[in-house]
Amino acid sequence: MEASKSIHHSVTEIQNDALRFGLQGVKSEIVASHPLLALRESQKRSEALTERRFLEANYGSAMPLRVHLDTQILSRFQRPPGAIPSSRLGLEALSGSLDDNGFEDLSNDPRDSETFIPVDLRHGMEVRLGISKGPVCPSFI
Numbered sequence: 001m002e003a004s005k006s007i008h009h010s011v012t013e014i015q016n017d018a019l020r021f022g023l024q025g026v027k028s029e030i031v032a033s034h035p036l037l038a039l040r041e042s043q044k045r046s047e048a049l050t051e052r053r054f055l056e057a058n059y060g061s062a063m064p065l066r067v068h069l070d071t072q073i074l075s076r077f078q079r080p081p082g083a084i085p086s087s088r089l090g091l092e093a094l095s096g097s098l099d100d101n102g103f104e105d106l107s108n109d110p111r112d113s114e115t116f117i118p119v120d121l122r123h124g125m126e127v128r129l130g131i132s133k134g135p136v137c138p139s140f141i
Helices: 035-059 062-076 089-095 121-129
Strands: none
Touching (some): 035 062, 062 089
């Protein structure tokens, strides 16, 4: 009997496709995150817990659940990948982050730079639907 001469290949089985998604760094897998980053994350968790306890004490036990449900709904809403980024204005208004000044407020938006690579709409939707793997936008790797 003759063995099959075809090579089985599937896009979903590829874990490290350097030509399509860029080189993977080993440093991020070995080195832990910065200590201040861990401190910032723990501070965010403690602030969220304090806010939840405050809402429960003042408005009853249903209010934190309602806020959590609204946050889940507003965090899912976003535009398809493309030229106009999703601003998630409703989520920013709910969380109170409209008053925060981010990197884009202090300097130019990275999407306006000359080295920006526009998003491939087809690949972005394939990633979102789970057909393809990798980052939606390869310029933010």
